Amino acid sequence: MLTHKRYRRADGSFDIKAFLKKNAGCWLYVMPVILGILLFTIVPMVTSITFAFHDYDPTVPPWMQARGVKQLSNPGLQNFKKIFTLNEDGGMFNTVLYSLYVTFRYTVVSLAFNILGSYCIALFLNQKTKGIQVFRIIYYLPNLIPGVAGTLLWKDITAVDGGYLNIILETFGLNPYPFYSSASTVLPTMLFIGVFGWGGSCIMWLAQMQNVPKEMYESAELDGATYFQKTFRITIPMTTAMLFYVVVTSIIGGLQAFGNVYPLLDVAGREVQFIVVLIYQYAYDFKVDNGMSLACALSWVLFVIIAILTAFIFKTSKWVYYGEEM
Amino acid sequence: MQEITKKQRNYYREPTWFKTIKYTLLVLFSLFFLFPIYALVINSVMPYEQIQGMRSLWPEYFEFSTYTKVFTDGGFKIVFSGTFPFVKIVLSGYIRYLFNTILVCILNISGVCIASSLTAYAISKLDFWGKNFVFACIMGMVLLPSTILSIPLYIIYSKLGWVGTLYPLWVPMWFGGGTMNIFLVRQFMKGIPKSYSEAASLDGANSFQVFVRIILPLVKPILIYLAVTGFFGNWNDFSGPLMYVRDEEKNWTLSLALYMIFGTDSLGTGTEKYMNNQMAVGVMMMIPCVILFAFFQKTIMEGISVIGVKG
Numbered sequence: 001m002l003t004h005k006r007y008r009r010a011d012g013s014f015d016i017k018a019f020l021k022k023n024a025g026c027w028l029y030v031m032p033v034i035l036g037i038l039l040f041t042i043v044p045m046v047t048s049i050t051f052a053f054h055d056y057d058p059t060v061p062p063w064m065q066a067r068g069v070k071q072l073s074n075p076g077l078q079n080f081k082k083i084f085t086l087n088e089d090g091g092m093f094n095t096v097l098y099s100l101y102v103t104f105r106y107t108v109v110s111l112a113f114n115i116l117g118s119y120c121i122a123l124f125l126n127q128k129t130k131g132i133q134v135f136r137i138i139y140y141l142p143n144l145i146p147g148v149a150g151t152l153l154w155k156d157i158t159a160v161d162g163g164y165l166n167i168i169l170e171t172f173g174l175n176p177y178p179f180y181s182s183a184s185t186v187l188p189t190m191l192f193i194g195v196f197g198w199g200g201s202c203i204m205w206l207a208q209m210q211n212v213p214k215e216m217y218e219s220a221e222l223d224g225a226t227y228f229q230k231t232f233r234i235t236i237p238m239t240t241a242m243l244f245y246v247v248v249t250s251i252i253g254g255l256q257a258f259g260n261v262y263p264l265l266d267v268a269g270r271e272v273q274f275i276v277v278l279i280y281q282y283a284y285d286f287k288v289d290n291g292m293s294l295a296c297a298l299s300w301v302l303f304v305i306i307a308i309l310t311a312f313i314f315k316t317s318k319w320v321y322y323g324e325e326m
Numbered sequence: 327m328q329e330i331t332k333k334q335r336n337y338y339r340e341p342t343w344f345k346t347i348k349y350t351l352l353v354l355f356s357l358f359f360l361f362p363i364y365a366l367v368i369n370s371v372m373p374y375e376q377i378q379g380m381r382s383l384w385p386e387y388f389e390f391s392t393y394t395k396v397f398t399d400g401g402f403k404i405v406f407s408g409t410f411p412f413v414k415i416v417l418s419g420y421i422r423y424l425f426n427t428i429l430v431c432i433l434n435i436s437g438v439c440i441a442s443s444l445t446a447y448a449i450s451k452l453d454f455w456g457k458n459f460v461f462a463c464i465m466g467m468v469l470l471p472s473t474i475l476s477i478p479l480y481i482i483y484s485k486l487g488w489v490g491t492l493y494p495l496w497v498p499m500w501f502g503g504g505t506m507n508i509f510l511v512r513q514f515m516k517g518i519p520k521s522y523s524e525a526a527s528l529d530g531a532n533s534f535q536v537f538v539r540i541i542l543p544l545v546k547p548i549l550i551y552l553a554v555t556g557f558f559g560n561w562n563d564f565s566g567p568l569m570y571v572r573d574e575e576k577n578w579t580l581s582l583a584l585y586m587i588f589g590t591d592s593l594g595t596g597t598e599k600y601m602n603n604q605m606a607v608g609v610m611m612m613i614p615c616v617i618l619f620a621f622f623q624k625t626i627m628e629g630i631s632v633i634g635v636k637g
Contacts, residue, residue: 029448036501149608
């Protein structure tokens with residue numbers, strides 16, 4: 001690019017003036033994003049790596065720093081070693097492993113369950129009927145409950161003693177359900193609450209479904225295709241791009257779930273101690289020595305896992321159909 | 327014409343029993359999805375005696391003071407002083423939190439829209455040295471898990487003296503506006519034919535004039551999409567304010583305040599949290615979102631459909 005003849009003088013040497021005149025204006029447009037990536041991504045990343053390979057003590061006061069005691073000390077692999085050492089030997093591998101297990105279990109099960117369910121609802125909503133717009137809004141409403149209020153509300157609804165769901169179960173003469181209080185029912189409870197978020201995914205599916213050319217359905221109808229044939233041969237293959245997007249973002253998001261599970265810690269304990277919750281606890285609860293750098297190291301372990309998974313999904317994405325190039 | 331014949335055909339195909347089943351299902355599902363909304367509203371008007379003891383699906387009587395509390399606790403005071411600007415309006419309580427939330431929303435959203443459209447314009451419509459590198463950087467950041475950055479970002483903000491202020495909640499958005507947003511705007515801009523901007527350039531417009539006069543009006547739908555979803559995100563954001571402003575009461579946002587003290591008996595004192603107060607705030611916070619969603623539903627769907635187009 002630099003060798004382009006546009007930037008050459010008659011004698012063949014590099015003309016810096018022409019080069020700047022052509023490009024400087026455009027660089028101005030991308031300057032903020034470059035600065036942003038540098039300041040809010042690259043610098044934190046480097047900091048995080050540094051912490052992961054050191055002991056970091058943010059509580060060292062300035063007067064001690066002036067006498068040579070550093071916040072960062074003891075470079076080495078000790079944080080990663082601690083992560084991969086069994087609990088019995090003074091490490092935290094069992095804790096991390098269980099946390100990873102809980103996280104993965106939730107991500108995989110909820111991904112499959114939510115995609116299947118919300119896709120069916122979207123297929124159902126993808127019709128021209130009077131008032132369908134209103135129903136779409138109603139189905140979306142639970143997504144608009146402010147996050148904190150929603151978490152508090154669901155915690156209250158699923159209370160074992162006198163929660164709304166158990167009141168309803170009681171009126172039907174059924175036994176109360178333990179919800180978050182029993183290890184085996186934590187996942188089903190989370191899945192059930194996730195159902196109320198289906199309206200959000202529905203909107204995504206619907207947006208894609210309505211982009212499918214009408215002529216496709218019309219010609220299929222002329223050939224006498226049934227509703228199910230049209231769904232499986234046209235609608236689903238035509239929406240694979242969105243499917244792919246949702247799978248990728250749900251996996252990345254699910255493995256990093258935090259906001260919706262953190263407030264449940266006091267009722268559900270380690271069943272909701274997802275990996276990011278664990279990172280947060282190490283970093284900010286100050287219960288573990290050297291927690292900040294342990295948390296950084298742990299977040300890099302998570303990064304490697306996510307990177308491998310994402311690469312794998314992209315490698316196996318031959319089934320995705322993208323529309324015509326815009 | 328074609329539309330009419332199609333409607334007629336559908337009409338003849340759907341017998342009454344089919345329609346009945348369809349609407350019954352639609353209504354049943356609606357009841358299901360309305361359940362949390364019902365619980366939210368009923369909890370917000372539950373009397374204080376009942377909210378602490380046994381709940382019921384219908385309150386003994388309706389306690390509306392949970393709503394008026396929001397407007398009566400705190401307020402605004404006008405303070406006169408000897409120095410410039412002489413008059414100062416001091417907000418406190420809920421009004422203050424509302425003001426903070428709106429401030430963050432406006433600054434954040436305008437940052438997203440301006441910065442991401444400028445960047446997307448450069449990488450989709452302009453041709454310059456290093457463009458592919460910039461684009462690769464942006465795409466590389468899209469999939470980067472945010473967990474890695476959260477701890478060092480907190481340390482960086484605290485070194486800048488930003489912890490306890492609202493800056494961390496909006497300043498980063500002015501630097502690029504979020505990589506995913508840039509990507510979406512770029513996808514949308516790719517659909518604009520090159521001939522549009524070329525015609526304007528021939529008339530002597532420079533690249534910025536082309537951007538403002540030609541490109542910006544055409545990408546309005548995606549910008550509205552970003553603004554509306556950005557509003558939902560910032561209006562309801564909890565983890566951001568929790569991390570950065572939880573120890574600075576005057577900078578709380580609504581959703582943090584809901585969690586921290588909206589439940590308390592009187593402002594700032596006592597630790598008892600009353601669910602009905604919290605839910606009342608939840609209901610009120612939800613109203614603008616519902617209105618926006620109902621109003622912009624079509625634009626949001628249009629914005630989302632950009633995702634499915636190959637980059």
